Amino acid sequence: MMSERRVAKVITGQPTSDGAGVRLTRVIGTPALEQLDPFLLLDEFKSDRPDDYLAGFPDHPHRGFETVTYMLAGSMRHQDHVGNQGELVAGSVQWMTAGRGIIHSEMPRQKDGLMWGFQLWVNLPARDKMTAPRYQDIPPAKIPEVALADGVQARVIAGEAGGARGPVEGIATQPLYLDVRMAPRSRVSPGLEAGHNAFAYVYEGRVSLGPGSDGGAQEITAGQLAALSDGDRLTAATGDSAARFLLLAARPLREPIARYGPFVMNTREEIAQAVEEYRRGSFLK
């Protein structure tokens, strides 16, 4: 029995700043949408004003979850406490499983020009929160781009779509991460695993989401996130405008969440332990 997902809730991103003063739009991780299990945070950063991004994200810790950085324009350099480093260029993805802990910096490589991208936080199940850190640095050419329908292209970062499998592997929550581009007057109905939580975040143009046949579709515009009801596919259709959006789905963990800044654990005691270990300098042992 096939069932169409619908728009359950629409969230508009909130302007904020983070790191040493990077201006960004927070879409998940605000009072309007604290989380969408297992997604804990979604930020879009987009600016061609160096003052908005040059301060970057100097050394800071993470424990208990995964950070996923997807760059559309510009480049960032990352470096961690054990010497892992690299450059995130336009079109690349870094899927970092922080596990028991990393301390790293994420700094713009450019001095001017457009910097545009997304950072997503994905929770880890309780049994994996203290796992060893792991990086998956994916260069642009390793991300398949497939046609999903006439006028509809998707880059497959994780999961499967259009007969292609994304390069990110071995993630506990079995995510689908697509970057979808639709021409005007196009239509597509990609499959989404039933029972997984899913959302679309529109970052350019406008698109109708949900079944059009019974008036169940809703138009979502750039800067808005649509949290989706359950089902095994989503219909997306454009009118006179093109659209670009991220389409994400993953297995919900349904575990208690204790969250304090860059630490996301299951209990307050585990958070207190992370804070104490970080203060003592024994965080990484």
Ligand code: FE
């Ligand atoms: Fe970070």
